[in-house]
Amino acid sequence: MVHIRTVRLAALGISAALVMTACAESERGDDDGQSGGGQTGGTMTFATEGAPKLFDPFYATDGATFRTSQQIFEGLVEFKPGTADAEPGLAEKWESSEDGKTWTFNLRKGVKFHDGTDFNAEAVCFNFNRWYNQTGAGQSPAVTGYWQDNFGGFADGKTPSLYESCAATDESTVELKVTRSTSKLPDILGLPSWAMQSPEALQKYKADEVVAQGDSFVYPEYATEHPTGTGPFKFSKYDEANGTVELVRNEDYWGEPAKLDKLIFRAIPDETARKQALEAGDIDGYDLPGPADWEGLKSAGHQLLIRPAFNIFYLGIGQKNVAQLRDLKVRQAIAHAIDREALVKQQLPEGAEVAENFYPDTVTGWTDEVESYDYNPDKAKQLLTEAGAQNLTVNIYWPTEVTRPYMPSPRDLFGLIQGNLEAVGIKLTVVSKPWNGGYLEDVDSGKADLFLLGWNGDYNTPDNFVGNFFSDPNNRFGTGNSPWGATLSDEIKAADSEPDADKREQMYVELNKKLKSEYLPAVPISHSPPALVVTKDVSGLVASPLTDERFDTVSIASS
Known part of the structure; x- marks a missing residue:
């Protein structure tokens, strides 16, 4: 599993409201009220922490690709700007069967892809079947990790798949069938990975012809030069040498057109360099300003947009290499040894909180009835002695050359x-x-005994957190080496598959209790609010708890 992913969120309870004969309907017209006033035209340059690897969101795993994709492409489901709410996108409404295995989507009419071809039910099913029918290098977890993490296997049947079939019952109606009920639907369809892409462009530019080359992959022309969606911006060009992507307004957009003529994303990996570029007037904003710079940026007249903290930072405890780490008392000792309160107060921005569960309290199943490990060095020493681990020696990994929202x-x-x-x-x-x-390679392969890592939520289901972490016993924590690893996996899968929302919530409450008292595969440390910053001339940018900012509502004053 790759962990440079877009941060996504849906409203508390949205899945529960939609599972049992669920229905959602659009109240949005061509103008959803987000565009507001402001000047039309001009170019905005926004600095990101990295350059995109490609422009086909289905094959993407990096945040820079997803940020670009969110402007070019749209999905059946979207997320309301600035909120945690899932809302209709290219599907105006949807409903599910009582057993949660059949989903019917009614599509928006009159929408065209950037190449002028029609968006319709056949295009939707073409995309689903493209994802499901990947072969060769397309089945590598490094290429289609999102599909495998969320939908499972492919059409060859080697691994079970959540996806069963897609049928166009008429031009604007899609019937999607899945093999079991899942809490992921419909929210998961708001991820950039499942954005709708032009079938004609996918075929014309041989989108599926991914080739393995040693430990890396060579992507086809579609993914590097011709991404074709329905969104408010169109791909213009990419300067790989400078890590600069240029997008232009889609004049034929089905909704309210973007206000900007051009939108440029410029990769500046170093946070200090991003700040200097803003101060020099070379850019109009940037992502992930360091917490220590927040007050200075505001004092200089810039706008600091703070996102809600929908993430988790944890200390992972691997159980693959050191037998003593499989002893619960040793893991509890490690938890008692960490002064989480001091870490939050001294190292994280205002608004950060100590974490008790493995996800924030806005997610279903969160409970305050979990065992809490207070900072108690004496207790930690006592537990190590009781476990016969007074001389415990382990390796510990920490990452360089990175800034993450949960780990600034x-x-x-x-x-x-x-x-x-x-x-x-x-x-x-x-x-x-x-x-x-x-x-990431070392941590994912189980080389690390202790390691610093975290997760930015994709959408508001517990499975997006604990399922991604622990459902596969062959995970980075090495839970398969413990007698309870398979049990934990089964409990997670059972909760995700429960169609009754109330029962599912209680299952997650009980699971969260056991994760802290019986399993403790990691120590949850904190939830931290990330931010972005723009100049005073920028208006209309709405900070998203998902880092799902859409720039079509942005205006920039003439200088």
Whole structure:
């Protein structure tokens, strides 16, 4: 599983409202009220922390690709700007069968792809069947990780799939069938991975011809030069040398046209360099300003847009390599050793909170009845002694060359955690690697005994958090090496498949209790609010708890 992913969220209870003979209907016309006033025209340049790897969102795993995709493409389901609410996108309404296995989507009419071809029910099913029928390199987890994480296997039947079939019952009606009820639907369809793409362009530019080349992949012309969606912006060009993407307004957009003539995303990996570019007037805004810079940016007259904290930062405890880490008392000792309150107060921005569950309290099934591990070094030492682990020696990984919304300064966060663990007698072998230069690979392959990581929620279901973390026993935590690993996996899958919303919520409450008292595969540490910053000349940009900002409502004053 790759963890540079777009942060997504849906409203509390939205899935519950839609599972049992559910129905959602659009109240949005061509103008949803978000565009407001403001000047039309001009170019906005926004700096991101990385360059996109490609422009086909189905094959994407990185946030920079998703940010671009969110302007070019649209899905059947979207997320209301600035909120946690799932809302109609290219589907005006939907409903599910009582057993949650059949979903009927009524599509918006009069929508065209950027190449002038029609968006209709056949196009929707073409996209679903394209995803399901991947072969060869297209089945690599590095290429279609999102499909495999969320829908499972492919048409060859080697691995079970959530997807069963898609049928166009008429030009504007789609019947989607899945193999079991899941809490993921319909919210999951708001992810960029499931955006609708032009069937004609996909075929013309051979979108599925991905080729493995050593440990990397070569993507076809469609993914690098011809992404074709229905969104308010169209792809114009990409300067790979400078990591700069240029988008232009879609004059034939079905809804309210974008106000900007052009939108440019410019990759500036270093946060200090992003800040300097803003101060120099080279850019109009940037993502993930460091918490230490927030007050200074506001004092300089810039606008700081703070997103709600829909994430989790945790210390992972691998159980693959060191047998002592499979002892619950040892894991509890580690939890008691960490001063989470001090970490939140000293290292994280205002609004950050200590985490008790593995997801925020806006997600169904969160409970305050979990076991809480207060900062207690003496208790930690006692537990280590009881477990015969007074001389515990483990490696601990922390990432370099990265800033994550839940982990704004990895070095500083690691320093505090390191000091806490060493203070109770745990001997640490420290390993630091670049985020995209070995860190994620080592952690995902189980090399790390302890590791700093987190998750930005994709949408508001517990499964998007605990399911992504622990449902597969062969995960980065090595839970398959513990006697309860398979049980935890089964409990997660059972909860996700429960069609009754009230029963499902209670199942997650009980699961959260066991995750803290019986399993403890990691120590949940904090929820931290990320931000973005724009100049005073920018208006209409709505901060999203999902980092799902849409720039079609943005205006920029003439300088």
